[in-house]
Each structure stands twice: as C-alpha cells, then as structure tokens.
Amino acid sequence: MTTDYKHKLEEEKAVLMGELAGLGNRDPKSHEWEVTAENTEGETADPNSNADRFEDFEEKSALITPLEAKLSQVEAALARIEDGTFGKCRVCHGPIEEARLQANPAAETCIAHLEA
Ligand SMILES: [Zn+2]
16 A cells, blocks of 8 residues: 555656756755756856846746655655655644545645644
8 A cells, every 4th residue: 555655656756856857956965956057158248138047047946946845745755654654644643544645645644634
C-alpha cells in the first residue's frame, strides 16, 4: 500500500524537479531553488532590455515558489515513508483518510485537521 504512494510521490517529485530545473538551479548547500542567472556578458546600457531581464527573473521566481513548496511537501512525505510515520495526521496522529492520500499522497493531516 505505502509502496503505491511512494511510487506516486517519486513520480511527482521527478515532475517537479523537471519543472524547477527549467526555471532555475538548486543551490547544493541550501537546497533552495534560484532563478538561473542570465548571462550578463554583452549587457547593453539599454534600460529597456535590462527591465525585460528583470521581469523575466520576477516571472520565474513567481513560478519557482509554489513548485518549491510542493516539492518540499513531497520530499517530506517520502521521508515519512522511510521513517514509518507516513499516513498519520500531523495534528492528531490518527490515520489520514485513504481517499485523501490518494488525491494527495503528500497530505500531512486528516480531513478534520485540514488547514490546522
Ligand atoms: Zn487529524
């Protein structure tokens, strides 16, 4: 049973990593994702082109944040599978509903403690 969730989580992790890799790089020390630095060589003094670059950076940062949050949830769920606490509510330590885990294997709480 848990193996199915592990498989799902690993797939989700691979997808998230792929999306993040298209947007930025993961700092090997902090494990934080950062927008890939543009090659600033040949940078012109044209203020418009610099503004575009900044917008592109902002846009990518805005995309990275939710992906990164999801990835850390998925990684935390995988860690719970390893330490045997997977499927237990973070609040009441009761079992998380099967349907909820199927919809979101990275869920940390039972339905009653959603958003707790
Ligand atoms: Zn609960």
